[in-house]
Amino acid sequence: MAAPKALTAWARKTDEAREEWARQAVDGWARTARFSQPFSWAEAEAAVLARSYPPLPGRFLLNAVGAMAMGLLALAALPLLGASVLGLVLVALASRQETGAEGLLWLARIAFAAAILVVGTALSVWWQTRRRSVGGVALAAATAVASLATYVLLLVLDLPVMPWLSVLVLGAAILGLANLVLELTSRPEGRAKSRKPPRRGPRSSDKRHRASVARDRLLDVLIHRRLVDVDEGDRIRLREMPLGYWSELDGLDQREWRRVLEYRHVGWREFDENDNQVR
Incomplete structure (x- = not known):
């Protein structure tokens, strides 16, 4: 129990340090800066992106912990993703064992x-x-082939009776084949990916993260100064808007404003290379 508590305390301190960093990095100019009227979201975000910011506190340690967590997650996921292949290997090994x-x-x-x-x-x-993905096809094919091969081994080899094993193998084979057919008859996922807004803003992930934290703090200051009037739900959606895309909100009526915010993750229009403004 001590480790989770220590990790929670460290995360809380990191969040507090990040909030203090944002106040020091943004409040000084954001509380006194003059913004055009009517308010321009593009101008406000451009001001954030034009500034340079010191490193975030604990960023290196946070990256290290994140990398370790992703590595452990990948190691834990490997047996699951190759479960049917592992099952095939186990059945094949069992056929060669006199005991055990x-x-x-x-x-x-x-x-x-x-x-x-x-x-x-x-x-x-x-x-x-309803989209085909390379990972989905590979997983379905591996599951179907390995399960069918295992089922054949169970039929032709003289193995000890293991309750439910044949049922589980056959179930995995049927689900794998069904998934494979559905994946192969679906449209590729590339079309859906092309609707995602291209990346804008700094190229470095660290600079992007700092700019994103600074933009979040700027939004809080703008609301405090009553320069913008948004409810809590729209505040969350504005924070989740892709970096560099606040400009899309200028000059919209209420209905279009709502559509852009609702589809902020998947694209609210057709994007092309001209939208890519990575610096």
């Missing part, structure tokens, strides 16, 4: 239960997107 085959088959049963969970999750993702 039951233990390997018991592990294979767990592996194929995990394979069903993984491919079922992939099916739910496809149901939401």
